[in-house]
Amino acid sequence: xxxxxxxxxxxxxxxxxxxxxxxxxxxxxxxxxxxxxxxxxxxxxxxxxxxxxxxxxxxxxxxxxxxxxxxxxxxxxxxx
Numbered sequence: 001x002x003x004x005x006x007x008x009x010x011x012x013x014x015x016x017x018x019x020x021x022x023x024x025x026x027x028x029x030x031x032x033x034x035x036x037x038x039x040x041x042x043x044x045x046x047x048x049x050x051x052x053x054x055x056x057x058x059x060x061x062x063x064x065x066x067x068x069x070x071x072x073x074x075x076x077x078x079x080x
Contacts, residue, residue, distance in 0.1 A: 019059035025052035028060070032069075 014023040027050060034045040051064040 017054035017057060017059050018061050020054060020057040022054050022056035024055045026055050027051075028053040030060075030065070030069075 016023045017025075030049045030051060032047045032049060034047055036042055036044050039045045049066065049069065051060045053060050
């Protein structure tokens, strides 16, 4: 388990899902396909993008994604 820095958590506030207000997240990956033309290697690439999704509703807050990621898809995962 990774050790947390020594900070006073009593001065903190919870970070919550902007969709449902829940405060627990899990690590997920979104995948983007890069065409051979745009790829530095000249071959098609699959690029993983790590993010955090709400465990209650599956939503990914915008702050958890790169700013240059196109906003062309819903940022909610199916929760089972």
